[in-house]
Amino acid sequence: MSHDVLYTKHALNCHRMKPALFSVLCEIKEKTVSSIHGIQEVGPPDAQLLRLDNMLLAEGVSRPEKQGRGASAAANAATPGGRPNDSSLEHSDYRAKLSQIRQMYHSELEKYEQACREFTMHVTNLLQEQSRIRPVSPAEIEHMVGVIHGKFQSIQMQLKQSTCEAVMALRARFLDARRKRQNFSKQATEVLNEYFYSHLSNPYPSEEAKEELARRGGITVSQVSNWFGNKRIRYKKNMRKFQEEATIYTAKTAVDATEVRGSGRQASPPSMSHSSSSGPFPLTGPGDALIRLQTLACVQPSPRGGGLLAQVSLWHNPKACGVPDPVTSRPGAPVVAGPRDRRPQPHRGLRKLS
DNA sequence: TTAGATGATTATCG
DNA sequence: CGATAATCATCTAA
CATH class of the missing domain: 1.10.10.60 (Homeodomain-like)
Known part of the structure; x- marks a missing residue:
């Protein structure tokens, strides 16, 4: 069957009417070229994409897969206060999960880019093939390539979006101080x-x-x-x-x-180096x-x-002493909304990553 | 396992 | 902006 195709193509190329057909196609194209140029929808300014990229870069998900094995473990100092403040264990856990996300991200990204390259090549070849039959300017090919890249870029943006969400969730999970509260010494x-x-x-x-x-x-x-x-x-x-x-x-x-x-002074007061006026x-x-x-x-x-x-007034508030008033305090009262309006509070955790 | 203690966060007010 | 009040999430002793 491909013989048939080759044959028809060959026949078409050698047909005596071919130049005429070509010129007709050129004419039609001339009329419609304005409409092609009208579709110059190449892109939103991509502020969103830029933000995502910046964040991925900041979180260390993007490019440099740093392989700092060996030396990084020893660089964990104590808090200025004194206690070692753990964190090496959970920190490694955090980094492991982050690395997992990063791996996923990069493999997906690579897949998309590969597919984009292949598809672009395919389309380019196709257009070049057709350019022998109908007029196809290099600018048109360029345009097609641009369109393809735009499509793939929007797919990549989704990937970046979801990666960002994963990283944020991870951060929220590990950085929320309430989750690793330690009693004071x-x-x-x-x-x-x-x-x-x-x-x-x-x-x-x-x-x-x-x-x-x-x-x-x-x-x-x-x-x-x-x-x-x-x-x-x-x-x-x-x-x-x-x-x-x-x-x-x-x-x-x-x-x-x-x-x-x-x-x-026999029991020395703990090191009063700070002998200021007060x-x-x-x-x-x-x-x-x-x-x-x-x-x-x-x-x-x-x-x-x-x-x-x-x-007697206690500090700023004239009421409330330890014993709760048996009249006004109702421990078993139905607490529907409480004195303070607590809204559903969606998405606890995405805060605080500036 | 659980109830209370406790450090941190959030919403609100002046 | 700091204080308060409520609440969350974890820690700890029983």
Whole structure:
């Protein structure tokens, strides 16, 4: 059958009317060429594609499949605070999964490019073949190639899109700090509680105090802020739960004070290199004793409502002492929406990758 | 295995 | 912007 094709083609090429046919085709083409040029839809500016490319590059999914075997393992230092802060194990897990994604991405990309090349070649050959029968300008071939590349590029964009989503999910999975929360060290909680209970009347450390606490506890300043935020709210929520802790730490500071005052200093306060004007920490204010009295007042069983002392203002908020009001608080009440409108919160995790 | 403790995040307010 | 209140997700002791 291919003989037939070859034969007809050959016959056509040698036909005596061929030049005439060719010129007619040229004429028709001349009329329709404007419409071809009209289809100049070559491309959206591709801001989206650019963003995807940038992100893939930033995540290390694109080009350089770095093979840093051997030397990279030793380069894992401790956090500035002190503890080793693990992360090498999960980090390797993360990198393994990222590498998997990258492999998939590259193999798919390679497949697409291969297919694109083959298809382009095929079409080009076809057009060149036809150019002997009908007029086909190089610009037209160029245009066809451009169209093909555009199509394949849109396919690649889908690939990049899904790869980006996979990487984002991976990042969210591993980088969400809540997923690998670690309790603070004894030292850190000690330092924080010490400050909190010796400043019960105003447990709002200044920025410098936060830095100092962070340094002494081996944690970050924002962790100090988080801790104080949590502590204030939870202490206020029910103070009876913290009574024991309070007595422990207030007693501790009291003992420390007497020790320091009595024998010069035998138990050296943890390295106060920071002898600024305000000193390490301000001494206990006169209001703290009162607060402790409030605590004790709340602790008393006092079966009917909180004690009278419980109404004294605590920090900024004049209400709420440890004992929840039996009238207004309904532990078993149907919590449909709660006092705060929590929306469905779609896609927890895609935040925070700037 | 589970309930409570706890560090971090989110939404909202001044 | 920092504080608060609620909530999430993990850790830990029983």
